[in-house]
Amino acid sequence: MAALLAxxxxxxxxxSKVPPTGVPVVPPAPTPEERRQKAFGVVHTIxxxxxxxxxxxxxxxxxxxxx
Amino acid sequence: xxxPKTKLDEASLPFxxxxxxxxxxxxxEISCVELTKFFAxxxxxxxxxxxxxxxxxxxxxxxFAKDVDWDLKxxxxxxxxxxxxxxAKDLLAVAKHPTTWGAKPYADQVFDxxxxxxxxxxxxRAVLIGKLAMVELAGGGxxxxxxxxxxxxxxxxWNASYWSGGSSSGxxxxxxxxxxPFALGSETSGSIMTPASYCGVSGLRPTYGLVSxxxxxxLSWTLDKIGVLARSAxxxxxxxxxxxxxxxxxxxxVRKSFYYTPQYYEKVSELKVGYAEIDFAEWPxxxxxxxxxNALAAVKSIGAQMVETxxxxxxxxxxxxxxxxxxxxxxxxxxxxxxxxxxxxxASQIDxxxxxxxxxxxxxxKAMRVRTQVQAAFxxxxxxxxxxxxxxxxxxxxxxxxxxxxxxxxxxxxxxVGGGLxxxxxxxxxxxxxxxxxxxxxxxxxxxxxxxxxxxxxxIAFASEFQRRTNFHEQHPPSLTGPASANSLR
Numbered sequence: 131m132a133a134l135l136a137x138x139x140x141x142x143x144x145x146s147k148v149p150p151t152g153v154p155v156v157p158p159a160p161t162p163e164e165r166r167q168k169a170f171g172v173v174h175t176i177x178x179x180x181x182x183x184x185x186x187x188x189x190x191x192x193x194x195x196x197x
Numbered sequence: 198x199x200x201p202k203t204k205l206d207e208a209s210l211p212f213x214x215x216x217x218x219x220x221x222x223x224x225x226e227i228s229c230v231e232l233t234k235f236f237a238x239x240x241x242x243x244x245x246x247x248x249x250x251x252x253x254x255x256x257x258x259x260x261f262a263k264d265v266d267w268d269l270k271x272x273x274x275x276x277x278x279x280x281x282x283x284x285a286k287d288l289l290a291v292a293k294h295p296t297t298w299g300a301k302p303y304a305d306q307v308f309d310x311x312x313x314x315x316x317x318x319x320x321x322r323a324v325l326i327g328k329l330a331m332v333e334l335a336g337g338g339x340x341x342x343x344x345x346x347x348x349x350x351x352x353x354x355w356n357a358s359y360w361s362g363g364s365s366s367g368x369x370x371x372x373x374x375x376x377x378p379f380a381l382g383s384e385t386s387g388s389i390m391t392p393a394s395y396c397g398v399s400g401l402r403p404t405y406g407l408v409s410x411x412x413x414x415x416l417s418w419t420l421d422k423i424g425v426l427a428r429s430a431x432x433x434x435x436x437x438x439x440x441x442x443x444x445x446x447x448x449x450x451v452r453k454s455f456y457y458t459p460q461y462y463e464k465v466s467e468l469k470v471g472y473a474e475i476d477f478a479e480w481p482x483x484x485x486x487x488x489x490x491n492a493l494a495a496v497k498s499i500g501a502q503m504v505e506t507x508x509x510x511x512x513x514x515x516x517x518x519x520x521x522x523x524x525x526x527x528x529x530x531x532x533x534x535x536x537x538x539x540x541x542x543x544a545s546q547i548d549x550x551x552x553x554x555x556x557x558x559x560x561x562x563k564a565m566r567v568r569t570q571v572q573a574a575f576x577x578x579x580x581x582x583x584x585x586x587x588x589x590x591x592x593x594x595x596x597x598x599x600x601x602x603x604x605x606x607x608x609x610x611x612x613x614v615g616g617g618l619x620x621x622x623x624x625x626x627x628x629x630x631x632x633x634x635x636x637x638x639x640x641x642x643x644x645x646x647x648x649x650x651x652x653x654x655x656x657i658a659f660a661s662e663f664q665r666r667t668n669f670h671e672q673h674p675p676s677l678t679g680p681a682s683a684n685s686l687r
Contacts, residue, residue: 169548191565
């Protein structure tokens with residue numbers, strides 16, 4: 131195996147725990163469940179931030195109802 | 198490629214302005230058929246290298262071009278866009294041809310009518326040569342990489358390792374690569390400004406409602422705008438004049454026309470311009486700061502009254518996200534609930550659209566009420582200033598082959614004008630232009646100029662003055678023409 135690794139730089143990179151210099155470290159891709167939780171978490175965070183904004187009662191939404 | 202018979206040589210023709218091409222057509226230095234074939238061939242040959250082309254329309258374009266030549270031969274001049282080829286973002290309906298919205302679930306979608314802007318450009322005798330690639334569903338739901346498109350990642354003609362920006366990716370890249378003289382794009386929040394900045398072209402986002410959206414994919418009814426990407430601010434004005442105007446088919450139409458009248462804005466030096474030094478000196482990534490300092494010096498040389506300011510402090514990000522996501526969830530509810538949303542290319546976007554269904558009415562209404570406050574605050578800002586200027590983006594484009602970097606770059610605590618200006622100005626429905634203002638490591642950077650509602654002529658006039666003093670907008674990707682000049686100040 132050692133001989134094989136020495137002969138194949140590409141395979142050596144894959145096996146090595148320390149990334150070669152100059153190669154960007156790409157974080158592991160999130161699992162589908164992690165992605166789903168993140169997406170729903172974004173909505174929750176935005177909702178939470180909006181709930182903390184005080185807006186006077188007489189400020190109406192920025193669209194006009196036209197009869 | 199056949200050599201066109203024109204004083205514009207083969208190297209300069211792809212990057213000629215609308216005025217130059219119009220003159221060549223009217224002087225019969227080149228025919229409309231020759232010009233159309235020239236650009237259609239470039240779009241179909243080079244377009245796939247940058248994933249800009251969604252669908253070629255060269256056959257119908259050549260037929261249309263013959264009709265234009267018939268008029269030109271009889272000296273029947275129909276305006277500045279007569280005979281000028283262009284491309285349209287693939288979210289605009291073109292009758293009897295696919296309109297995919299950049300998304301697999303709509304790959305076979307065909308409408309039986311043209312979008313109003315397509316009709317208007319046909320009336321101006323501009324020649325549609327192709328549909329241009331875009332981020333799927335204009336990015337609704339939020340995407341995590343450049344690959345979020347039916348045509349693959351939008352590649353930047355300045356360096357194909359980098360993204361061309363989105364969601365009007367193909368429109369920005371096609372203009373930058375000289376594949377079309379101008380292109381139609383759309384913006385909900387940043388989708389014209391970003392590709393214009395990243396690709397080094399001029400991108401105009403008009404006032405909300407000035408240009409009809411009839412026949413365009415809806416992402417957010419209260420935010421969507423159709424605009425232009427072109428070689429210069431002046432070219433943007435010429436195209437806007439043709440596409441603006443009332444349209445009963447668009448409920449958001451403000452029923453106003455636009456006449457490009459630069460002659461009334463000759464004294465741009467009398468304008469009062471709000472800006473912040475910190476936007477150019479501290480907010481950009483360190484590598485971009487010298488180029489932005491250079492751009493600011495060029496802006497100051499115009500002689501306008503430059504006054505330090507900062508924009509009002511609101512939670513622009515959460516407010517615009519809640520509005521876009523809620524409206525998009527309503528628009529795409531059938532796609533999401535049917536499960537066809539899973540056919541999209543970007544997994545984050547799929548999850549984002551599904552999660553958007555959980556916004557409450559309270560969230561949406563709160564966001565729209567804050568939006569009322571934002572509009573009022575910006576009316577006050579434009580009581581003091583004629584224009585605001587800032588860098589369009591503080592960072593270079595992301596790489597095209599990797600997920601977007603989600604680590605937020607540390608920016609100064611103190612805010613100026615640029616941080617939040619893109620979502621803020623979109624929330625207000627006010628117009629903006631992004632123009633090229635420098636290069637860093639071979640990639641363009643952009644300057645945004647924002648004004649109050651219906652101030653397009655003023656914005657274009659100021660941008661044109663900047664472009665008279667610099668030649669960043671005349672630089673072209675080296676692989677397509679030769680190296681960009683390092684010193685682009687005149």
